[in-house]
Amino acid sequence: MFNGNNMKKKETVNMSSYKLSDFHKKILKKDSMANKYMNESNLNYFRNLLEKHRDHLIKKIGKSTIQMQNRSVNFPDPIDRAVQEESFNLELKNRNRDHKLIQKIEKTLKKFKEKNFGYCENCGIEIGIQRLKARPTADLCIDCKTVEEIKERQKIG
Numbered sequence: 001m002f003n004g005n006n007m008k009k010k011e012t013v014n015m016s017s018y019k020l021s022d023f024h025k026k027i028l029k030k031d032s033m034a035n036k037y038m039n040e041s042n043l044n045y046f047r048n049l050l051e052k053h054r055d056h057l058i059k060k061i062g063k064s065t066i067q068m069q070n071r072s073v074n075f076p077d078p079i080d081r082a083v084q085e086e087s088f089n090l091e092l093k094n095r096n097r098d099h100k101l102i103q104k105i106e107k108t109l110k111k112f113k114e115k116n117f118g119y120c121e122n123c124g125i126e127i128g129i130q131r132l133k134a135r136p137t138a139d140l141c142i143d144c145k146t147v148e149e150i151k152e153r154q155k156i157g
């Protein structure tokens with residue numbers, strides 16, 4: 001009976017020392033994960049993603065320009081002309097949006113050279129892999145972005 005209790009006690013001691021080392025491991029792991037936030041493979045992944053997206057947009061803009069040139073016929077019917085004009089306006093709007101996105105991607109790609117890709121432009125903390133996966137051109141962390149959006153809304157309102 002006495003021996004049994006003693007063993008139990010010993011076990012508890014061992015358990016707590018195990019917990020401590022486990023806790024320690026967790027800290028170490030967290031530390032090395034922080035160092036690995038923007039490691040080579042993450043950087044390559046996002047650079048690739050951005051370059052592919054940019055190339056796709058450039059191709060899309062090129063295609064749309066050719067299509068518009070091909071379709072640019074002078075319709076005698078004013079309704080046909082109006083429809084054509086509307087579709088051209090929409091095309092131009094899309095092209096403008098794509099163009100802006102290309103510029104944003106180029107700006108983001110420069111960050112790889114400056115070695116600050118993935119960090120908030122405002123406060124400098126990590127933007128986070130998940131957020132970057134959803135929006136690789138994000139240049140603010142979620143907190144700064146939220147503040148910016150609130151300010152933006154106040155400007156409008």
Ligand SMILES: [Zn+2]
Pocket residue numbers: 120121122123124125140141142143144145
């Ligand atoms: Zn921030």
